[in-house]
Amino acid sequence: MARIIRRRTAIATAIAGAALAAPMLARRGWGGDSYPNSKTRRIVVPFAAGGTADCLGRVVAQILAESTSSTFVIENRTGAGGNVSAEIVAKAAPDGQTLLLGTLGTAVTNQYLYKYVPYDSEWSFTPIALVGEVTNVVVVHPTFPAGTLGEFVGLCKKRGSDKISYGSPAVGGAGHLSMEYLQGHAGIKLKHVPYVSRSRMIKDLLAGHILIAMDNLPPYLRHIQSGVLRVGVSSARRWFAAPDVPSIAEQGFPGFESTLWWYIAAPAGMRLELAKKLSDEIVRGIRSEAAIKRIRESGAAELPGNTEDLARHILAERIKWRRVIDAAKLEPQ
Numbered sequence: 001m002a003r004i005i006r007r008r009t010a011i012a013t014a015i016a017g018a019a020l021a022a023p024m025l026a027r028r029g030w031g032g033d034s035y036p037n038s039k040t041r042r043i044v045v046p047f048a049a050g051g052t053a054d055c056l057g058r059v060v061a062q063i064l065a066e067s068t069s070s071t072f073v074i075e076n077r078t079g080a081g082g083n084v085s086a087e088i089v090a091k092a093a094p095d096g097q098t099l100l101l102g103t104l105g106t107a108v109t110n111q112y113l114y115k116y117v118p119y120d121s122e123w124s125f126t127p128i129a130l131v132g133e134v135t136n137v138v139v140v141h142p143t144f145p146a147g148t149l150g151e152f153v154g155l156c157k158k159r160g161s162d163k164i165s166y167g168s169p170a171v172g173g174a175g176h177l178s179m180e181y182l183q184g185h186a187g188i189k190l191k192h193v194p195y196v197s198r199s200r201m202i203k204d205l206l207a208g209h210i211l212i213a214m215d216n217l218p219p220y221l222r223h224i225q226s227g228v229l230r231v232g233v234s235s236a237r238r239w240f241a242a243p244d245v246p247s248i249a250e251q252g253f254p255g256f257e258s259t260l261w262w263y264i265a266a267p268a269g270m271r272l273e274l275a276k277k278l279s280d281e282i283v284r285g286i287r288s289e290a291a292i293k294r295i296r297e298s299g300a301a302e303l304p305g306n307t308e309d310l311a312r313h314i315l316a317e318r319i320k321w322r323r324v325i326d327a328a329k330l331e332p333q
Helices: 002-015 018-027 052-068 080-090 104-113 149-159 174-186 198-207 218-225 272-286 289-297 307-328
Strands: 040-045 071-076 098-103 125-140 165-168 191-194 212-216 230-233 259-267 301-305
Touching (some): 040 052, 040 080, 052 071, 052 125, 052 272, 080 259, 125 272, 165 174, 174 191, 174 212, 259 272, 259 301, 272 301, 272 307, 289 301, 301 307
Parallel strands (some): 040 098
Antiparallel strands (some): 125 230, 125 301
């Protein structure tokens, strides 16, 4: 808890409000060039092309290209739960030429789940803006003998700890952590079966080789809409893309919320005026009808927020997920 409080103090002092942010950023000696100009710049995305993260990165790239007279390209650099991409940006010059499309892992959970993290999630970056989020879902094969979340929890309690298995794409990923969070709320304990390949996990789930999974919503949406899988979404409210699917919160666990979210960050040391300009342009652009349409087509939802909004969000998520990780006794790998 002491570590959490120290982090909270540091974040609040640095970026929780404009009045507090300016002195800290000035003390760090923010420097760099000014927009607009003709430089080609990059947004480093920690996931492969074609996915939700890639879509969000391209939305931001277009927003900034249109507003700054610069060219922004997407650089997909996968590996280590986002650590590869984050390290590239952390070591770049703070001139606005290199930006990170960060996620829950790079901002919060990787520091607790990896023995070696090649950057400081708190001090290696200049926070810019929140971009978007996607809900996680608990998906259940039709042969599993529970029709509601309440029945699901009751059956898990009846059978006992580790007697029921579930799948997720990776140890320490959003699906794994969301299920650990649910288990803590519900007072149950399931056996985790991690999959290296999400596509393999979906095939196994549809075939009934595994009966439960927790993962991001988009890859499962058509199976849910066709009635093949039963689900509960982990967002605070029902998700726009699956309005008939109840949330976990409304099924007896008020306050439950677990989403995967993305943000834009720059290397530490960026000049305050440049960071604010980037933040303002991204927030304005994300709120546009064109951006909302593209984001929602990927299965995600827009989550526009400026530097201060991002700081508060990271702070709340660090406190929540550190508690979940500690309660689940997850050790750094």
